[in-house]
Amino acid sequence: xxTNLKTHxxxxxxxxxxxxxxxxxxxxxxxxxxxxxxxxxxxTCFYFVWALVHHYVNxxxxxxxxxxYTLMSLLGLSVMYFFLW
Amino acid sequence: MKQFLRHLLTxxxxxxxxxxxxxxxxxxxxxxxxxxxxxxxxxGYKHDRSVLGISYSITSDDLLMMTNQKRQExxxxxxxxxxxxxxxxxxxxxxxxxxxYWAHIAPDGTTPWxxxxxSGYEYIYAGENLARGYTTSSDVIxxxxxxxxxxxxxxxxxxxxxxFAIKDGTLTGDDTVLVxxxxxxRAAESTQPxxxxxxxxxxxxxxxxLPLSKPITPVPTTVVTPTLTPTxxxxxxxxPLRTTQVEAYRNDPLISKPVAQKDIALLVVGxxxxxxxxxxxxxxxxxxxxxxxxxxxxIIFFGMLLLIILLLTRGGIL
Numbered sequence: 380x381x382t383n384l385k386t387h388x389x390x391x392x393x394x395x396x397x398x399x400x401x402x403x404x405x406x407x408x409x410x411x412x413x414x415x416x417x418x419x420x421x422x423t424c425f426y427f428v429w430a431l432v433h434h435y436v437n438x439x440x441x442x443x444x445x446x447x448y449t450l451m452s453l454l455g456l457s458v459m460y461f462f463l464w
Numbered sequence: 465m466k467q468f469l470r471h472l473l474t475x476x477x478x479x480x481x482x483x484x485x486x487x488x489x490x491x492x493x494x495x496x497x498x499x500x501x502x503x504x505x506x507x508g509y510k511h512d513r514s515v516l517g518i519s520y521s522i523t524s525d526d527l528l529m530m531t532n533q534k535r536q537e538x539x540x541x542x543x544x545x546x547x548x549x550x551x552x553x554x555x556x557x558x559x560x561x562x563x564x565y566w567a568h569i570a571p572d573g574t575t576p577w578x579x580x581x582x583s584g585y586e587y588i589y590a591g592e593n594l595a596r597g598y599t600t601s602s603d604v605i606x607x608x609x610x611x612x613x614x615x616x617x618x619x620x621x622x623x624x625x626x627x628f629a630i631k632d633g634t635l636t637g638d639d640t641v642l643v644x645x646x647x648x649x650r651a652a653e654s655t656q657p658x659x660x661x662x663x664x665x666x667x668x669x670x671x672x673x674l675p676l677s678k679p680i681t682p683v684p685t686t687v688v689t690p691t692l693t694p695t696x697x698x699x700x701x702x703x704p705l706r707t708t709q710v711e712a713y714r715n716d717p718l719i720s721k722p723v724a725q726k727d728i729a730l731l732v733v734g735x736x737x738x739x740x741x742x743x744x745x746x747x748x749x750x751x752x753x754x755x756x757x758x759x760x761x762x763i764i765f766f767g768m769l770l771l772i773i774l775l776l777t778r779g780g781i782l
Contacts, residue, residue: 391760398768405772410566410596410780412637419772426765430758443488444758450491451762454736455769457498462729462773464502 390433397425412463419459427452473739475746483739498732509639509721516724517717519599520641524550524628526601527645531618531626534609538619546648548585549627553644555579556592557629560644566636568592568782580646589622591647596640597722597779604643607781614781623647639721726777733770737763 401422408414430448434440467478475481484490508516524545532542556579559570569575576592593614598604608614617623629644740759 391764394761395764398764402768402771402775406775409776410636410638415772415776419769422768423765426761430761433761446488447758448761450488450495451765454491454495454498454732455765457495457502458729458732459769459772461498461502461505462725462776464506 387433387437390429394426394429397429398422401425416459416463420456423452423456426455473742475743475750481747481750483743485735486739486743494732501728505721505725508719513717515718516721517719518632518639518641518722519717519720520630520632521599522601522604522630522641522643524630527604527628527643528626530601530605531645534605534618540619540621541624543623543626543647546585546625546627548583549580549625549646549648550629551627552576552579552583552585553627553629553646554631555583556646557631557642557644560642561631561633561635564636566594566596566780566782568594576646580648585648586650587648588651589620589647589649591617591620591623593617593645593647594782595643595645595779596635596781597638597777598641598643599720599723603779607779608645611781617645617647620647622649624649722777726773729773730770733766733773737766737770740766 401418404418404421405415408418427448431440431445434444470476471478472484474483479487485494505516528543528545535542556576559574559579560566563570563572565571577587577590580587580590593608595604595607598607605618608618625648627646627648630641631644632641633639635642740763744759
């Protein structure tokens with residue numbers, strides 16, 4: 380796990396950077412629920428696509444990996460939908 | 465029980481070294497529960513607000529008392545409730561919900577000064593503070609005091625009177641409580657010395673204003689000017705009382721929707737984050753090798769969601 384983190388530092392930095400960017404966008408959209416949800420969906424989409432690209436480049440893109448990211452993304456979105464609506 | 469919890473929450477041989485709650489079937493089930501829950505909450509909120517509603521304890525009296533407390537701490541004279549300003553605040557709140565905006569100036573260009581003037585208040589100084597999403601009067605006051613521009617309004621020596629409106633509803637898609645605070649001082653007052661003891665002329669508003677304001681400040685002096693005794697004040701006096709009555713009725717549902725939504729969302733995100741962290745620690749200790757162990761990715765993603773929930777549960781001021 381830690382080795383993985385070190386060797387893929389750039390990928391993780393990109394993911395963390397984009398998630399922070401998503402958070403900042405939400406910060407500015409505060410008060411407009413639909414815009415907030417749009418930014419959350421965009422951040423989630425980035426997380427999902429980032430995962431696919433990362434694993435594809437790493438030659439370990441399996442169906443189970445895709446399923447795990449799909450479920451994590453859906454769970455994240457459903458929690459945020461529950462929270463906002 | 466202990467074994468079941470270990471199976472559910474920690475990586476172990478019994479769950480193929482991955483907490484059961486992180487298995488695909490559990491994640492899918494949890495997703496369905498969250499979607500079902502959101503529909504259930506929406507249905508409950510639409511149909512019975514005495515069960516599922518917005519809970520808050522904000523009253524004009526508390527807001528006035530706390531505002532004056534802050535002013536006194538800063539060596540300023542207290543403000544008194546003015547029914548025209550209260551009516552202006554109520555009309556502003558109604559307008560914000562009707563036109564669905566969160567701003568000082570409406571999308572059609574209507575300014576706060578329009579509401580103040582059209583409520584019969586001829587000001588020489590006027591100001592407005594807005595707050596939404598807070599559940600107690602002290603939270604509202606503290607948020608305003610923490611912002612330099614709002615603090616400036618609250619502690620301005622130019623203002624003599626104040627009016628509040630508290631209203632709950634759906635604003636820009638958000639179920640929230642809106643607080644409007646209008647400040648003002650009238651031309652007649654500014655020319656008068658700051659303290660007047662001739663309160664012998666009763667005004668139509670005095671009967672209602674008195675219970676709301678603790679120290680009696682020279683509000684009634686305005687009546688000295690004959691032009692400033694408009695009839696609308698009779699109607700205006702009802703506004704703050706009605707607001708208080710509505711608060712008493714509405715602000716105590718069985719379940720507070722925003723609080724329940726926040727708590728459940730935080731619980732789910734917190735559990736997932738906790739399980740992922742535990743997974744990292746246990747698998748490192750045991751040197752377990754797996755295909756599915758993208759915990760850092762998930763932690764970054766759910767960490768962002770946690771921060772967003774914490775950010776959005778805080779109220780906003782304008």
